[in-house]
Amino acid sequence: MLAPYRRLFARPGTAAFTLAGLLGRLSMSMTGVSLVVLLAERRGSYALAGTVGAVGLITGAIGMPLIGRLVDRFGQARVTVPAVLYNVLPLSALLLCVRTGAPDWTLHVCWAAGAAAPNLGGMARARWAHLLREEPDELHLANSLEQVLDELCFMTGPVLGMVLCTAVAPEAGLLTAGGLGAAGALLFAAQRRTEPPLADHPLPGRPTAxxxxxxxxxxxxxxxxxxxxxxxxxxxxxxxxxxxxxxxxxxxxxxxxxxxxxxxxxxxxxxxxxxxxxxxxxxxxxxxxxxxxxxxxxxxxxxxxxxxxxxxxxxxxxxxxxxxxxxxxxxxxxxxxxxxxxxxxxxxxxxxxxxxxxxxxxxxxxxxxxxxxxxxxxxxxxxxxxxxxxxxxxxxxxxxxxxAEDPERPxxxxx
Incomplete structure (x- = not known):
């Protein structure tokens, strides 16, 4: 059953960006439970953990398409690297606020400010879509692989976060997630030969709607x-x-x-x-x-x-x-x-x-x-x-x- 999937990685660079993206997505699946355990342990409130998490989810839902728009305009690497470096700041600020006993509103602000995370899963699928644009059957296979990798992350990420928070320290889950996320995203951005080229602007005379x-x-x-x-x-x-x-x-x-x-x-x-x-x-x-x-x-x-x-x-x-x-x-x-x-x-x-x-x-x-x-x-x-x-x-x-007929086929x- 796995033999068809091995065909995908015969293409140069595909294994590198897939593994890097997997590392970054694993960190995302760790953050939810790690945040809950951290705030429950250090602040003694599941309610606070829920509201902080909800604020981050809402701002993330707003920020992710904006980051995607920048990626479409400037390219994956040029947007991913500064976004990753920026996200280190609100995560560090959150951990510092928790450690120093800062007011609860500061936690909401810090977590909301970390909404610039790039969508590595979407960018990986965009790479497959570019590489396999003439092979719809292979693209179907690649999309299936990406979905399986998403499920594996959601199976293992929360468990890893819980183990780190309980066996090491309440902050260990978020620290590890931040490190894995930054490393995975930067390694992903470094895979330039599989990065989709920027799409051409519309041809003169074509409608812009x-x-x-x-x-x-x-x-x-x-x-x-x-x-x-x-x-x-x-x-x-x-x-x-x-x-x-x-x-x-x-x-x-x-x-x-x-x-x-x-x-x-x-x-x-x-x-x-x-x-x-x-x-x-x-x-x-x-x-x-x-x-x-x-x-x-x-x-x-x-x-x-x-x-x-x-x-x-x-x-x-x-x-x-x-x-x-x-x-x-x-x-x-x-x-x-x-x-x-x-x-x-x-x-x-x-x-x-x-x-x-x-x-x-x-x-x-x-x-x-x-x-x-x-x-x-x-x-x-x-x-x-x-x-x-x-x-x-x-x-x-x-x-x-x-x-059926599209002058600029997607x-x-x-x-």
């Missing part, structure tokens, strides 16, 4: 961003509801293993999905993926409401996880087909920001349900959010079709 304007003027991006926002709600609600459910049964330590099963299901599905030859337009495949995700999320809902126990819930979560990777892989492929090359990084960052906002909203809704309803009732939220994503995709399906569009 649509493909040459802001990415959100592309209707398909608006549809996908809303669908991704609903998918983010699935992720956020599923995580928090699972922790609350395990806690209600007196087995809170098992929650980490249950969440790992969701990511494991997604990893397996992503690896298998990448080896399958895509059939039909990406828009139609995306609709099928969202429909499958919505159907599979009924399994943990049934297990939670039926009191099936942790073993059956774990099996249901693993099965539900298999629906997420194919949906995300196809969604990212569709983005690469719909977006013009000169707006690819900004457009992908907008979509990822939608996921981040959705995660925050899903967590908040699931937390409210966990406080006022039975332990399994929270699984209505991810099931409902997946159904909403399906309705959005169905309503906007005509915008998910790539024009990166990755099928021939």
């Amino acid at each position: 649509g493909r040459h304007g802001p990415p959100l003027r592309v209707p398909g991006l608006r549809v996908l961003t809303l669908a991704f926002l609903s998918t983010g709600m699935v992720f956020g609600a599923l995580d928090l509801t699972t922790v609350a459910y395990a806690d209600a049964l007196g087995h809170r330590p098992v929650a980490g293993g249950l969440l790992a099963l969701v990511a494991a299901g997604s990893c397996v599905a992503g690896l298998v999905f990448g080896t399958l030859r895509p059939s039909g337009p990406a828009g139609a495949r995306f609709l099928r993926g969202v429909a499958a995700m919505a159907g599979l999320l009924l399994l943990p809902l049934a297990a939670g409401l039926g009191g099936a126990g942790l073993a059956l819930l774990g099996a249901a979560l693993f099965a539900a996880g298999t629906g997420t990777a194919p949906t995300m892989v196809t969604g990212m492929t569709l983005l690469q087909e719909l977006l013009p090359r000169r707006r690819l990084n900004e457009g992908m960052a907008i979509a990822v920001s939608g996921i981040l906002v959705g995660i925050s909203a899903g967590s908040a809704l699931a937390g409210a349900v966990a406080e006022h309803a039975g332990p399994g009732a929270g699984y209505w939220i991810p099931a409902g959010a997946a159904a909403l994503a399906l309705l959005i995709a169905l309503a906007g399906r005509r915008h998910l079709a790539v024009p 990166v990755g569009a099928a021939r």
Whole structure:
């Protein structure tokens, strides 16, 4: 099953930027839990940790597309290096404020100021899209690989952050995450031979609307961003509801293993999905993926409401996880087909920001349900959010079709 993926790395420089990007993304998956443990230990408040994290998530969702716009205009390396060096300052200031007992508002300001993190996952996909622009089947394989790497980071990052914060020092998680993130991003930026060239400006006489304007003027991006926002709600609600459910049964330590099963299901599905030859337009495949995700999320809902126990819930979560990777892989492929090359990084960052906002909203809704309803009732939220994503995709399906004739064909569009 892994043999097709080895073909990708036969191309010079691909292994280097993939490993560097993986290092940077691992650090991002460590920061959430590391921040919570740090503030809970040093300030004794989970509520403070939640509000500081939420502020950072909101500013990150705003800042990521702005960084993406700069990347499209000036190139990956020219933007990534100063952004990484800048982000050292607010992280250092946060740790200093925590250490010196500064007022709580300073923590919010410091964490909000660190919103200039470059989207390494999006930039890696942009490199694959450039390298494989004439090979849609190989691009499908590369997007599947990137999704699997994302899932691996979200499986291992929180565990690594928790171990460092509890076994070494409360600050160790964020310090390590900052170091790994800076090293990974700088190494990624150093891989210049695989960096996509800056797209040409529009030719004289061509209209500047649509493909040459802001990415959100592309209707398909608006549809996908809303669908991704609903998918983010699935992720956020599923995580928090699972922790609350395990806690209600007196087995809170098992929650980490249950969440790992969701990511494991997604990893397996992503690896298998990448080896399958895509059939039909990406828009139609995306609709099928969202429909499958919505159907599979009924399994943990049934297990939670039926009191099936942790073993059956774990099996249901693993099965539900298999629906997420194919949906995300196809969604990212569709983005690469719909977006013009000169707006690819900004457009992908907008979509990822939608996921981040959705995660925050899903967590908040699931937390409210966990406080006022039975332990399994929270699984209505991810099931409902997946159904909403399906309705959005169905309503906007005509915008998910790539024009057959396009004078400036976008990166990755099928021939």
